[in-house]
Amino acid sequence: MKLDARIPSGPLAEKWDKHRFDLKLVNPANKKKYHIIVVGTGLAGSSASASLAELGYNVKTFCLQDSPRRAHSIAAQGGINAAKNYPNDGDSIWRLFYDTIKGGDYRSREANVYRLAQISNHIIDHCVAQGIPFAREYGGLLANRSFGGAQVSRTFYARGQTGQQLLLGAYSSLSRQIATGRVRMFPRREMVNLVLVKGEAKGIVARNLITGAFELHEADAVILATGGYGNVFYLSTNAASCNVGAAFRAYKKGAMFANPCFSQIHPTCIPHTGEYQSKLTLMSESLRNDGRVWVPKKPGDTRPPEEIPEQERDYFLERRYPSFGNLVPRDVASRATKVECDSGKGVGPTGYAVYLDFRDAIKRDGREVIQRKYGNLFDMYKNITDADPYERPMMIYPATHYTMGGLWVDYNLMSTIPGLFVLGEANFSDHGANRLGASALMQGLADGYFVIPYTIGGYLADVTPSEVGTDHPAFEEAAKEAEARIKKLLSIKGGRTVSSFHRQLGEIMWEYCGMTRNESGLKKAIAMIQELREEFWENVIVPGSDWDYNLSLQKACRVADFLEFAELMARDALTRKESCGGHFREEFQTEEGEALRDDQNYCHVAAWEYQGEDKEPTLYTEPLVFENVQPSQRSYK
């Protein structure tokens, strides 16, 4: 099968306009005859639901939480990028496009990324109109700050709660559409299967998490906006419910999974403390604007930080990357941190931490200014660690944060299953092998507000509305499949909890498929995952029943998916014999220890197709063509 990305022809800057003109339109009076399912209410899902309903489509929207407002997007802190160039510091659509392509280490599509940069400005306009209380300057205009991987200030923010405010904006638009009746909202539902009729996506099976009932929903198209799979590592900065389940169900029904090994490790998180720990907390990247990262020059130096004199500190990011300094992209900062810790210079009780120091910034700007910028983050740090960052440097260490990989989609955001669209972190589209800070919020909202409303019309224009009903046998079959799995999980009644399996899987992935990877480690990981999966299906204990609220059962289903998905991820990492962005293969690095790409052989998207239980998946590749930028060795020196 040839993967056709359906990238429009013509000059880069004109592709999207031309494509919007070429796409077929659905007659306004006919839109109400079409039904669309949206799974997920994060930035991508909420914005898509609202904007499709605004156009007149009938939308059914699903989420796991008790309210759409609680999707994981709510936790994003630092900000959202746009190429407004308000600070007059040389930004442009072209520069945002270029930075994003380069930041992704030349493993994303030019056309998609350019469109994203073009749309970025409209997002800010729309969000301000919705009442998002972005930070402002004294004169009343919008404020900007800089973020990793960029030398211009293009990040818009609402204190340290940008994701919250953007999501509440999308949620308010969604709520308005719920009130009109054009969106029907189904909270506390889990999509447990995708329904295909004649090879096209025509509905889903959702499980009501309160009653346990399976509910059948048909539609003319299905949109997945179900977020990322970072929790395959067990410990991550993601919310507890983040999972790969919906995407994996789609994969098993034929949607290809692209670049699963591209995962992002964020450099500034609160270090790991104990086995009971349920998550790693992110300290926003914006802190690197004013905080300086350092370790003692001498390995094994156990003096408290304030006793280490200036000349005995190594500000290793500033030393290694003089032009970007502390603001190098995440993958670069994370690996540099690992290198220091591996060589014995790490600090804190475990030796797996480095300092993020605000002493100089406080001296320069005063405590008040720093407090205004980062107050809530400092409070959060203090509450978790019991240490005061105004007095002592923070201790930080990298943690899994984001997943660039996801279901393969074409330029229209449609997967390899006709009628199945994928938005937000759940797709693979725009960030290549590494995402720049403040770009996920931008992408989620671009997909939902400004791309899907056009591209889904192009698909629906050729579809007869509401052709199949839920009495079609495909629905019952899909429900039976899901039910059998749940019954099986409850029947095992073994001796090990779901969390303990998940924790062990996470350890395997972190060790062998984390910040750095190598061939023998990945092979070992695949064998270990298979073994763990076998044990899971023989020895897991899932308490309770399947007819009332049962979080252990929900988790069991999600961990079962992770146990299969992890293998795909390791396999992809093994197959990609180069280093790029967040995927760092130890065998492929420059003399200075930077990622060494192999553009000759790996300048492509790796898309995996499911072949059946216990069969190896098939790899397809989509070549990446660069006509407007010249891939080069990424340098932040």
Added chain:
Amino acid sequence: MTQGTETIDITLKVWRQKGPEDRGRFETIEVKDVETHMSFLEMLDVVNERLTLEGKEPIEFDSDCREGICGMCGAVVNGIPHGPEKAMTLCQLHMRKFEDGDTIVVEPLRARAFKVVKDLIVDRSPLDKIIQAGGYISVNVGGAPDANAIPISQELAEKAMDAAACIGCGACVAACPNASAMLFVSAKVSHLTLLPQGKPEAARRAIGMVRAMDACGFGNCSNERECEAVCPKEIKITNIARLNREFIKAALFSMEK
């Protein structure tokens, strides 16, 4: 493991209720060796792991982000929604705030408008209903002017942000003797009405949201201030005064009925 491994023993008295129809009861669970570095919810995770291995049903409770922003968690701990610490959600509460030998009573966020789903989980969907009745600015995607077209003073933007910080957890409702949702409603009304973009619909919004609140079975505000005391995001009751002004203005002068 950091900061030493200090541990304490505690007694949990936790509310168990099979479903909305069940009457529910307290169950006492002795919990040994709780590391003080754990968060409160991590302690419950550990208890649940132990219950599961003993063949018992774990305590169901809601949580997701575990960093105080999603508003999913919440329970009444020793009589106070989200527990004893000020300006904090339950997921941010740490066991170092408790002493060896403490008895800790844990109950769901109770209110007439919130039905118990199971154990500590309640149904807070009435809060969504209130937002649907006007907690938005009616703009469709597409027509917005440039984001800098209307300057907004920093002071105003900050004030709006203070109100917009509400996480919709429902603690204010559970703390209020009347189970009123006034703090929640007033935070949204303030956020939107303070901003120029929210002004055109101010009257309709205030009336719509207050009516929806009444219809959902929330009580009235009688200035008890309990809501403000427990709010993890320190939403101020001055917002309620603003809502009252908006509501009266709307009822008196607007055409909206």
